[in-house]
Amino acid sequence: MVIDTAQQLLNAALAVPLQRATTALLARQGIELWIRRDDLLDAQLSGNKFYKLFFNLQAARAQGFQQVISFGGAYSNHLHALAAAAHRYGMHAIGVIRGERPAHLSPTLQDAQARGMKLVFISRADYDRKTAADWLADLQARYGASYLIPEGGANLLGARGMQLLGAALEQQTGGDYSAVCLPVGTGTSLAGLAAGVDRRKPVVGFSVLKGAGDLGGNVAAFYDALWRDWHEGAFTSPASASALAENWRLISGFHGGGYAKKMSAMMFAFWQGFERETGIPLDPVYTIKMVWGISSLAQQGYWPRGSRLVAIHTGGLQGRRGFNCP
Structure with a gap:
């Protein structure tokens, strides 16, 4: 399925x-x-x-680019999806991979390469410079004119795509829910979703990172920018837009040791139990941590009895191949 317009993407989102x-x-907790x-x-x-990725790819095509470049690790869901999307849209894709090339590619990178993505492996020291202007200029000179997409699609266009998902959720549910939950890596999805749903509904993000760092600041910046765009400049300054940032919150403590770290026996047992009870598969890096957080907070009485929660399954099931899954 090739989706060429925002309306087509919205229609696809409404069918989820x-x-x-x-x-x-x-x-037990109601x-x-x-x-x-x-x-x-x-x-x-x-x-x-x-x-x-959608609005990023639309921008790349509108600006006449035939090639996209982005970044990630050996099990990157982002690069896996980018390779598939670029192939579908008839574009070339380059994936810049953190670390030296291994003797055997991960299943994720095998898929990406099979879909035509050129894999470029760089040292971790060079990878840490992936946002430096001179380093990016050298990358462009080496591989040709390319549209750059940040790791994880973490830019305003990425957040705008998630804003569309939020609008679809509102139409789909008619607002009949208490809160929305999702796992958070860069904060892009949390900002977009919060800006897309009814402002009166809380959107709760569960960080998958051990150290939150400036994650909250990233969410706020994307959220404010989306609100300014949405209301066509009705807010005259970031400070006034920030007054609206009341419907998202970021929760830490359910990271399970950090991003893509070995899972504890307790979390693994929870994972097994949840899938056995519900029949819904989860990925080991993102959605398992969100559901573990939702359940733990329920046990603590965080959610009022009678709450109707909607949790966003952010995909990434291809990453199960790198773990000892239930």
């Missing part, structure tokens, strides 16, 4: 199913949990990945 996830723990199965959006472009 909501699946009830009932567990003994949530039932919490109703629905998983929005964005992992089913597309066989190759699942979860939040294509939403974040």
Whole structure:
């Protein structure tokens, strides 16, 4: 399926199913949990990945670029989706990979390469400079004129794609929910989703990172920019726009040791139990941490009894191949 317009993407988003996830723990606490199965959006472009890529790819094509470059690790969901999207849109793609080339490519990179992505491996020291202007200029000189997409699609266009998902959720549910939850890496998806749903509804992001750093600042910056664009400049300064940033919150403490780290026995057991009870597959880096956080907070009485929660399944199931999955 090739999606060429925002309306087509919205129509595809409206067709994503909501699946009830009932567990003994949530039932005891009187919490109703629905998983929005964005992992089913597309066989190759699942979860939040294509939403974040869509407007970037549209911009690349509008500006006449035939090639895109982005960044990630050996199991990057972002690069996996970018390779598929570029192939589908007839564009060339280059994936800049953190670390030396291994003797055997990960399944993720094998897929990306099979879809035509050129893989470029660089040292971790060079990778840390991936936002430096001189380093990016050298990259362009070496591989030709390319549209640059930040790691994870973490830019305003990526957030705008998730804003569209939020608008679809509002139409789909008619606002009949208490809160929306999603896992957070860069904060792009949290900002976009919060800007797309009803301002009166809280959007709760569960950080998958051990150290939040400036994650909250990233969310606020994207959120404010989206609101200014949405209201066509009705807000005259970032300070006035920030007054609207009341419907998102960022929760840490459910990172499981950090990004893509080995899972603890306790979290692994929870993962097994949740999938057994609900039949909904989760990925080991993002969605498992969100659902673990939702359930843990339910046990602590964080959600009022009778709450109807919607959790966004951000895809990434291809990453299960790098873990000992249930």
